[in-house]
Amino acid sequence: MVGHFLRKYNRVDNKKIKGVSNQALKLLMDYDWPGNVRELENVIERAIVLGEGDILLPRDLSLKAGEKSSGSRVTSSSMNISLAEAEKRLIKKTLKLTHWNQTEVATLLGVHRNTLRRKIKYFKIHRE
Secondary structure, X not given: OHHHHHHHHHHHHOOOXXXXXXXXXXXXXXXXXXXXXXXXXXXXXXXXXHOOOOEEOHHHOOOOOOOOOOOOOOOOOOOOOOHHHHHHHHHHHHHHHOOOOHHHHHHHHOOOHHHHXXXXXXXXXXXX
């Protein structure tokens, strides 16, 4: 399933993620997955959007070692940031990846386009 979602979101996001590191794969295998395939798909999609290399690493996943599912959450393995800052970064990165196609960004993030526009204004995000 992971390979399927990698191929799917590489195409959608125009990325070239080659695979998943052994450590990241172990995190995926050890996770409880109460949301089943849909939750896995969301984790892979976010990792591809936010990942910076060509291999997904544990830091790219919104999971931690030994963690069981606790529903919706925002995590950062490398720093402690506020939810608002994480949201702002995700929006900025996704806007950049889609060349500011707000309709596509709204779809990828699962929000209405008007909500996205309000958040862009609220966070004072400007095209670079």
